[in-house]
Every structure is written in structure tokens, then in C-alpha cells.
Amino acid sequence: MASLAKELSAAAGAAFEAMGLEARLGEVRRSDKPELADFQCNGAMAAAKAAGRSPREIAGEIAAALKAHALVLSAEVAGPGFINLRVSDAALSARAEAVRRDAMAGGEKAAAPERITLDFGGPNVAKPMHVGHLRSAVIGDTLQRLFRFLGDEVVSDTHLGDWGLQMGHLITELQDEQPSLIYFDSGFTGPYPAESPVTMDDLARLYPQASNKAKANEARNERSQKAVAEMQAGRAGFRALLTHFINVSVASLKQDYAFLNVSFDLWKGESDVDDLIPEVIERYKAKGLAVESGGAWIVPLAREGEHIPVEKNGEITYKNAMPPILLINSRGGTGYHTTDLATILDRVEHMGPAPDRIVYVVDQRQAQHFVQVFRAAEKLDLMPEDRLEHIGFGTVNGTDGKPFKTREGGVLRLADLNSMALEEAFRKIDAAGKLPEDMSAEERADVAHKVAVAALRFSDLMNTRITNYVFDLDRFTSFEGKTGPYLLYAAVRVKSVLRKAAEAGHQPGAVAVSEDAERALVLQLDGFGAALLGAREKRMPHILCEHLYSLAQAFSAFYGALPIASEADAAKRASRLALADAVRYQLETGLDLLGITVPERM
């Protein structure tokens, strides 16, 4: 059975069509005014002008048609032409039962599923992930779960940054510290040691050292640039180091991701498409798309009306500029424009069936970069621009509204953020003192971890993706308000009620709603499918967050208003237990899509 909203929309749409109007006018949604109606349809007002009739008159006819529908208890015209609908208790009862038995907990598959390559995470080798990486990881992973749930075929790839200047910094800095390492002996032909000469801590130390030196000293920077170019050109010792750097880094990255329940199908990186770069460059040159400019090779991308040169004080600047992509820099090296294009080539031509779409979950500040890459990809007929999609997101700010920093002013590492959240979860759990006495240390630690992850993931996902948000750990780990821990608590409480009932021999049975709190709960359950599809269509996980939060609230209100397991009347008790079970099922299903798991007790 489809959702009530969908059934009613179809019925209203048919009624509009019967009047010679568009079916889409029949869209029915939850009422803004629960005291007036369960659902409403506003199409009559929109239709009035085209139909040349008064909106109330049209609404009257639609309402009359809807009254005949089996689900509808009443259909009334209000105000300028709103159609207010009430559905019957029987319809709500049947819907609740359907949700409880449904394979998707009341959700529905996407109408046009796609094969999607999802590129997110994007950590850099040797640079520990920082708080900025949280968003890509959490949003990307949630989209991955959501897309799969709705029927899309997803291949996720973390796309390591392992090909750029940072590798040159690491190589040269390591050379300064340990010049005798075999990797720097250009006469050595291998094989190189299997053991890495550096640890993750070494890398985390070497990179900022080199980066700071390079910023202050142009010659030092040149050395790094040169080293990258040599590595990219295939110098064996440098490539062996690269492999060590990647392996050491990936092991560390996996720990941070695992804490957050984030996973990837592929751990490919920029360096994996090394062998495709010459081909990409050749294709651009062969098509006459690449031009030489100042010792570099670029692909101009500006379109009509863009990129108008303006000369000022002898310097040329561009009005409305869409800069070209840099295919090869003046030192012969390639940057992330070129590796991104080679990666598209790889994904489209070398990795099994070509994806229908490639989706990148990357900081909004990269928006122009992706416009450039997408245009360039289309020019080469790799993939049409409209099948390439950048899902941008805002930055994570501190409570001062500026980009999040540690107390010392440095960038906060993701690993440290994870530990802070875990500590805070332990603190809040201790302060509440609500965990059962018999809970083992392991279970307690598991609960703390789940609370920490719920806090981090939910607080990130509940914000509109595109805007910046203020990170406030204390607020996010709170059990009060619109937080992950509140949702966890609500879900655990449903489970607890169901468990206690089962222990007492009470099972869920046929649903028969009658009370307001029961009706409100089922109406909320009914909105799951629309929330999922909306979240997928807009790539906005906060739509799902809102739904789940409202569901948890509706359950809490229901729980407060009516006895469930303790209801004396057996039929009512069985019905309410079934309702509770439907809520548990949908809540757990939805939270799982957010990467949040619910403990048995807390």
C-alpha cells in the first residue's frame, strides 16, 4: 500500500484531470493545521485562473469527488479554496500495519534509479583529517546509504589526495632529515624495503614543517615542486616512498572513518590514474582543445559573455571570468584538474559499466573547480556536464562564527574531534546516571560510542547542507532538543517498552487507532517515503533528519498520553504495541540511513 498522501494525491489528481486540468494540481500533503485536517490540497486556487472559474467552485467539485474515496472521512472547502481532508481511523490503522510489515518501513523506491559513482571523503595522504573532513564523510556516507536504500546502484570512492605538492613537501623534508635513505639514491634500482621509513606521526610532523618553510622560502617551495614533478614522472625511489606514505595514511584514515560508521567501496586516489594522464592530455591536444600559455598547457572553458579581458595598468584581468583548467603546469607537473579528469576517464571507460552519474561531495568552496572540470569533461565527450554533479556543503564554524579552531588556534583533527565527542558522551551518561546497574563496561563503552556518533552525525546532517554551521559540542551531545542523543533515547525507549511487554507475554496485534495521539503518530509514519525521496532528490539529508525527529516527538507524545504495554484492555494494548513496533522499525531504519545505530538499552 502506498502512503496515504500518495493515494490521496492520485485521487485528487484524477479529479482535476476529469475537469480537464493538470493532475499535478492534486498534490495532497500533511495539513498545516492539524486541528482542521489531516491532509490538504491547494490545487484549486492555482487552477482557478487557467480554468476561468472560481477557486472555491473548483475545490467544491474536487472535494465532492474525494468524499467518495475509501480512505476519506471528510473533505471540506475552506478559506479561498483549500481542500481539507480527514482520513478514516480504519485507513490510518491499515497504514500503520502496512508500515510495520513493509520491507522499507513505509518508504518507497526511487522512480528512476541510477548507477552512481559517489566521490566523497577526499582525505589527503599525510595530512591528518581535520574537522572540515567530517562533513564530506558524513554527508557522503549518508547519501550512499540513502541512494542504495532507494534502489540506486552506488560505487563509493574516497579519492585520496596523493598526487599533489604535499607529496613533494614530504619527500624533500624526509630527505633533509634522513638523506641516507635508499629512496634518495638515484642509482639504486630496487627492490625497496617493504617496511615504511615513516609512521603516521612522522608524516603529520613533516608536512607542516615543509609547508611552512615553503611558504616562507620560494627556493624551498621550488624543491618540493621539482620533487613532485620527478615523482609524477616516475622516479622509482620517490614512487616507493609514495606507496609507503599512502599505506601508512590509509591505515590511520580507516580508523577515523570507522569511528563514524563511514565506509567506502574503493580507496582509490589521484595516483591511481597516473597512467591515464598522458592519454587525457593527448586527447585534449588531438581535439585542438588545449593551448600553450606561459609554458603551461591549458584548456579554455569560457563561454559567450564570460571571460572578457579588461586591461588595467598593463595587467589583464577578466570580467565574469571562467578561468581555464590547467592541464600541465609550467614545471611539467599535473594538478588536481588533470587528475580529476583522468579519474572521470577511469570511471567511465575502465571500471565496468559506465555510471549514469558521478556525484562529488566536496566543500562548496570547490564549486568553481567542479564547474571547470565538468565543462572540460564534456568537451572531451567523457560525460555530459549534466551527469556530473557537485554536492557542496558549508564550512564548520566555531561558536564565534569563524572557521572551527582548537583553543590553541590550530586546526582541529578529526581524530581529536571524535575523542572529544566520546569523552563528552561518557560525561553526559555519567551525569545522567541512568544506565542500568548491571551494564558491563563493554556495553557502557558501546553506548557511549553510539551516543557520540549519533551526536556528531545528526548535528552535521540536520543542518541544511549548503550553509555554514556553528559547531557546539556541548549542544550536540545534549540529550535535550533536536539532537542525535534525543533520537537515540526515544528509540531505546520504544524498544524497552516492547521488550517489557514481550517479557509479560504481550504481543503486538491488530491496529485500531482512535485517539488523537495515535492518529498523529500514524500520520507522521506516513510521511517517511516522501521524506526519503525528497532527501534523495535534493541530496539534502536534513529532510530525513526532520522527519525522524518529528517521529520521535510524535512517539514521545503518544507515550506520554497513553499507556502502551500497561494498557488494561487487551485489544488496545495489542494495537498500541503494534504502533510502537512500527515506530521502532521506521526509526531504526531511518537512523541507520543516517549512519546511527540504536543500542538495546541506555
Added chain:
RNA sequence: GACUCCGUAGCUCAGCUGGAUAGAGCGCUCGCCUUCUAAGCGAGUGGUCGCAGGUUCAAAUCCUGCCGGGGUCACCA
């Protein structure tokens, strides 16, 4: 300068393919645990939807201009 995102309650934010009295959380004020987890629930408080025009029966929502803030603008990614 160009492009882009944002400006809604004291704070943090939803709502923006136009529709009824603009919502939520926090905060603050009340009330509710001898029954299922009170980490909860109920009630109240609080808004010139940045400003000015325009389109419309109807604008937080669409259009134009302005003001304020963030971001980006070819050799780091």
C-alpha cells in the same frame, strides 16, 4: 570588480517549485514521576521574515535594486 551562498524569535536553525494565524530546538515561566526509561511530556513567553520597490486574488517564498556577512576568481588541493 565579477560570480556565488547567506541574512527569519535573545541564541542555533527549518520553511523558499507562492496559499490559511510564519515553525522547531535552546533559553526563560508554569505544570506533570506509587503504572511502560522524566535523558521525557504538556502549557506559556518570544518575530518590522535585512531594506525598498515590483508581479499576484495571495509574497518569508518569484523579479529588480540596495545594505550587511561568508566564499571563490589558472600553476596547493
